[in-house]
């Protein structure tokens with residue numbers, strides 16, 4: 035689907051979707067639990083459907099709408115990897131969270147994915163598997179892992195993706211002895227690890243983090259069934275905060291101001307952009323905020339913004355340093371791409387009158403839609419359905435706020 039936007043003012047109240055990151059975590063914990071869990075505020079974005087689908091393959095029962103989940107039976111000693119290949123769609127979280135979970139639950143499994151997913155890095159796991167005697171292969175886009183996950187010390191980098199740490203934090207409590215997770219480099223995307231520890235605690239699972247490079251994870255633990263609600267998504271809300279920054283009267287509702295979601299720092303980042311003078315935004319802990327921050331920076335008239343410590347943006351759904359630069363430059367912005375940072379010189383308006391690709395990346399399509407409101411000419415976004423990865427209602431919400439769009 036292509037969407038053509040005629041620049042127009044946005045206004046009104048909007049409720050962002052439920053947090054994708056929290057939904058993954060609660061669904062997986064529920065699927066590992068000792069009973070039936072009722073989750074409210076589940077929305078079936080493509081990534082959440084992927085996690086539900088894979089947890090069903092791992093023997094959890096989940097209702098079609100994902101709100102009622104019965105934990106898989108944890109029968110140690112007799113498991114075999116499910117014959118069915120688990121399709122993770124384009125969800126890095128699903129794949130990286132479930133690799134250790136499948137090993138703990140079924141002694142392995144086979145995974146596949148779409149888009150760039152199977153090219154995104156898994157090396158920290160592969161190195162651990164070599165050390166721990168887990169067999170793995172990656173052939174024709176199918177990753178197979180098999181073996182017995184044993185308690186012990188797991189050393190891995192903290193600055194490739196926090197998703198490896200989350201995956202292990204879910205699996206290690208199920209093993210028959212205590213484990214330690216040791217980071218060999220400083221942790222980035224820390225807010226996501228905090229969200230994981232919070233989710234585990236809600237299901238009665240203990241893991242102790244020293245706040246630096248060491249996690250102690252007792253073994254022989256059980257996930258206790260719980261009923262929980264999923265919070266509003268700060269990462270996707272950031273697009274509406276960007277709209278407000280660009281002068282639209284948009285009110286964002288339904289967010290928890292005390293949320294453990296790391297992307298709550300959008301408030302602080304935005305405050306830096308509202309102060310006159312050059313700004314430097316460190317995004318090592320909040321990589322998903324870069325597209326909305328870049329849209330704001332591009333329209334911060336007369337001011338320069340550097341978005342730094344952003345190298346990991348290159349290993350997301352698209353190479354986001356390249357795609358942000360390509361899309362905003364095509365719209366008429368002044369963006370300079372560097373290996374690990376962007377330098378953006380703000381302009382009063384963008385030109386538009388162009389077609390840009392959504393780069394098969396939900397956050398890039400949403401960034402283009404927000405920036406388009408401050409273009410002179412119309413903007414066509416190709417592949418606009420990619421928002422379904424995290425925010426299927428995005429275009430409907432955009433229209434409800436007065437956005438002028440034509441779908442072709």
Ligand SMILES: O=C(O)C1=C[C@@H](OP(=O)(O)O)[C@@H](O)[C@H](O)C1
Pocket residue numbers: 054055056127194195196197200222223226321322346
């Ligand atoms: O754990 C999570 O829910 C996520 C972690 C982050 O990935 P990295 O840890 O790879 O930065 C983030 O970019 C992703 O959208 C969701």
Ligand SMILES: C=C(OP(=O)(O)O)C(=O)O
Pocket residue numbers: 081124125126127128322350351397424
């Ligand atoms: C990078 C993202 O998700 P994932 O890593 O789960 O694919 C994202 O939602 O921006």
